[in-house]
Amino acid sequence: MATTQDRTTTDPLVIGGRSFASRLLLGTGGFRSLDAIAAAIEASGTELVTVALRRIDPAAQGSIVEVLDRCGVALLPNTAGCYTARDAVLTAKLAREAFGTDWVKLEVIGDDRTLLPDAPALLEAAEELVDDGFTVLPYTNDDPILARRLEDVGCAAVMPLGSPIGSGMGLLNTYNLRLIRERAGVPVILDAGVGTASDAALALELGCDAVLCASAVSRAEDPVTMARAIRLGVEAGRLAHRAGRIPRRLYAQASTPEEGVAEF
């Protein structure tokens, strides 16, 4: 009988023509140390990991790029902290130089309290980056129409939020997420809001193709154990999605035959 691992490797996640056996993307924000990142990466089984760019700090110790290279994962630079399309596009181009990849997790933030995406600016930046040859994975609202527009301009995936970044509130609008999945022709990666393994499982059960999480792992009391838990949640959710769940019913349906019941 095939193990879980066997099944997932025969059911790859394909983004922009590239195959991944793991359906879990890991953010590196919030970890206490580079060693903690490496340990969580191993436990999570992830193959695609986000990084960010900031002004150089001569006092900084260690290189996250070296650590991630040693882990053998692919890098997905983000444009976190950008509030305009112009800043996000320039940051993506700098990331392409810094990391030698044209993949970008595009974030254009509209508000520093909610960190929700700025939809018009996101679409504008996505179009410009796609035209410049980038493989664009946009962090987007849970809006089916915006997701379709992002796909229309050539994004390689769409990454709707489950709830605000770092909130751990899970999936607040499963209806919209299902609509996004139903209509999308590119992978749907649930990004932001995952708090624990069941949130990740639910995302995959709904049909999302993958999950990206950072804080849920990095800020957990035991990040390595949570990385493993979310990995298993992703695998369980994917299998459940493929298996086809039973419909919800208002009333009970006996699983034991009712015929032949003894009469006393």
Added chain:
Amino acid sequence: MNGAPTAVEDGTTVRALLDGLDVPGGARGVAVAVDAAVVPRGEWDTTTLDDGAQVEILRAIQGG
């Protein structure tokens, strides 16, 4: 540089600036913008900094 006034000699290149910061020449995870335009790695040796140039030197950090 990175928002702070920085005095450099005439004709200073991006590469020289990076060397002064102890950034190894080919360091992956480092990128430079001058006046809001990316300076490709291959042009670090030849790009000189004019008076008043706005230089941003970025490096990889944890995020996302």
